[in-house]
Amino acid sequence: MRMTDELIEQNNNKREDLSEENLAVYEDFLVYVRTDLRIDEHASEEVLMDLLDHLLEGQQYGKSAAEVFGSNPKAYADELIENLPHEKKRSSALFAISQVAGMAGWFSLTYGVINLLISLFKPVETDVSLGHLLSLLIVITGIGFVGVVLFFKIIRSTLFKPKKKPLSGYVTAGLAGGGAFAVMMLAVILIPEFGPVISIEWWMYTIGGLLLLAASKIFSGFSRK
């Protein structure tokens, strides 16, 4: 197992020993650091582990997370992030590609399944123009990039609030996800057909989707090496 994965697993196990109050502060801190894509993942997991060990040891002597992170945990997290080594550009690019491939994969898979269901009742139009397909790919890539950035932004905006409203975060994220999917569906309908025409059956979309999801997994693995 990779060193970073080991650290993440250890963190998951050790975190259970935190008191409820300390866990709430620490988990906000953890999500805030992990959703910052600029920093090196291994280095950030190391410092998260250091802080968790510190909290666990302090907890035995009645210390609270507030005593460790100070009165402004967000400012403290920013100070830590500033001192962490930056993620290599190659890793960030591979991560972004993996996210976009994942999104396109799910889209293609869903589209394939929808076509299969429709084909049970009536014949499905399988002809698609290359121009249409290419435009669609560009739209999905764009939405993918914006989506990842927006999703992380929403998550980060819900952290370090005294009175949590996790539901509103989930609702916003859900709406954003649904919205993105709706835009993609609209693109399918609205982008005109142009260029050479090819025939794509439902199973080709499904296989294509699975291949894209596999590629996403592989890219995600490379981005974390």
Add this chain to the structure above:
Amino acid sequence: MASRSQLLKGVLDACVMAVVEAEPVYGYELSQKLQQIGLPDISDGTIYPVLLRLQKNGFIKGEMRPSASGPNRKYYFLTDNGKEELEEISEEWRQIAAPVSELLKRGGIQ
């Protein structure tokens, strides 16, 4: 207050390196030692940005080791560069510490 914490920030790097030089320590131990020495206003978390900065500059390095209390901990060691840096800071500190203390005693100025 703000200027006082800035003053402390300036010498904290050297203090951390001095503790690590005496004996490799892990984070919690380090914060306890600094508090025991009597440095005021050091909250537990203060040391981690310092540790990261010192690592980034190559003055200290971390290594996983089993701790006295059981699980593996990241212990910090001073590197050769760190030793040189600490030597330099200590020398600079020696040059300013005595005159500044004398000056701040007040009434010392004739």
